[in-house]
Amino acid sequence: MEIISAKKVSKIYSNGQGLKSVDFTISKGEFVGIVGESGAGKTTLMRLLCGAIFPTDGELIIYDTDMTNIRRARLTNLRRKISVVYQNYNVIPCLDVARNVMLGRLSEVSWLETIRRLFFLNREELGEIKSILEKLNIADKLNERCQELSGGQQQRVAIARALYSKADLFIADEPIASVDPATANLIINAFKDLKYQGKTIIMNLHQLDHAIKHCDRILMFEQGEICFDGKPTEFAQSSAYSRLDDKDLQMGVTNE
Numbered sequence: 604m605e606i607i608s609a610k611k612v613s614k615i616y617s618n619g620q621g622l623k624s625v626d627f628t629i630s631k632g633e634f635v636g637i638v639g640e641s642g643a644g645k646t647t648l649m650r651l652l653c654g655a656i657f658p659t660d661g662e663l664i665i666y667d668t669d670m671t672n673i674r675r676a677r678l679t680n681l682r683r684k685i686s687v688v689y690q691n692y693n694v695i696p697c698l699d700v701a702r703n704v705m706l707g708r709l710s711e712v713s714w715l716e717t718i719r720r721l722f723f724l725n726r727e728e729l730g731e732i733k734s735i736l737e738k739l740n741i742a743d744k745l746n747e748r749c750q751e752l753s754g755g756q757q758q759r760v761a762i763a764r765a766l767y768s769k770a771d772l773f774i775a776d777e778p779i780a781s782v783d784p785a786t787a788n789l790i791i792n793a794f795k796d797l798k799y800q801g802k803t804i805i806m807n808l809h810q811l812d813h814a815i816k817h818c819d820r821i822l823m824f825e826q827g828e829i830c831f832d833g834k835p836t837e838f839a840q841s842s843a844y845s846r847l848d849d850k851d852l853q854m855g856v857t858n859e
């Protein structure tokens with residue numbers, strides 16, 4: 604079942620940069636890796652897919668919703684189905700880890716219920732939150748404020764918040780950017796668990812080896828355009844991969 608369809612979608616910023624006439628579709632249950640050098644347009648794509656920004660041209664349909672002509676109420680409904688891990692984490696520094704994760708269900712419960720959970724999390728809610736944090740090896744921080752955590756730990760809290768949501772589509776912008784290789788594997792495996800539950804994952808990755816090993820499909824962007832769309836095994840042998848890998852080597856990025 605197709606859940607995203609992009610036809611000649613552009614998002615051009617005032618400086619002339621952005622995404623240029625991209626075409627692709629994404630089906631339910633796919634784990635798609637988005638790769639490309641810095642500035643290629645990966646985050647712009649993520650922001651379009653979660654309705655944070657809108658196309659300047661073309662047709663973008665997400666769950667039967669036309670993103671070029673969307674009303675506010677419809678957007679709120681759509682966002683319930685989508686969970687996003689932002690590149691800059693967006694955790695709330697003064698709240699503890701458990702409450703930050705709890706906010707993953709903000710769109711599913713009433714304001715009153717959210718306020719109740721801010722003050723009091725019952726045993727069942729805490730147990731569920733803790734089991735997600737355990738998967739990401741950060742359960743020991745349950746009661747610590749996010750402002751006291753390292754960047755990599757905050758990133759895992761942001762991921763736990765996304766995993767706690769009941770979304771159908773998970774969009775993650777470089778979720779393993781600030782963590783060591785062992786933690787990167789934990790994070791990727793947590794997303795793979797979601798995929799096995801039938802969820803759809805779209806993940807920006809700078810680490811090409813992870814993209815090739817774990818994703819079902821790779822989309823590579825270059826200067827705002829798609830230059831590769833296909834299977835990881837084909838990607839590993841493509842000229843697009845060689846170009847990106849060479850640039851990474853020049854920049855000192857290792858595929859660890």
Ligand SMILES: Nc1ncnc2c1ncn2[C@@H]1O[C@H](COP(=O)(O)OP(=O)(O)OP(=O)(O)O)[C@@H](O)[C@H]1O
Pocket residue numbers: 616617618620621639640641642643644645646647648690
């Ligand atoms: N809000 C904005 N206003 C103007 N230009 C922008 C804006 N956001 C992004 N751009 C430009 O659009 C291009 C794509 O940016 P984007 O953030 O999508 O890249 P990216 O592939 O996510 O890069 P990175 O790997 O560094 O995160 C860049 O040239 C960037 O300067």
Ligand SMILES: [Mg+2]
Pocket residue numbers: 645646647690776
């Ligand atoms: Mg980015």
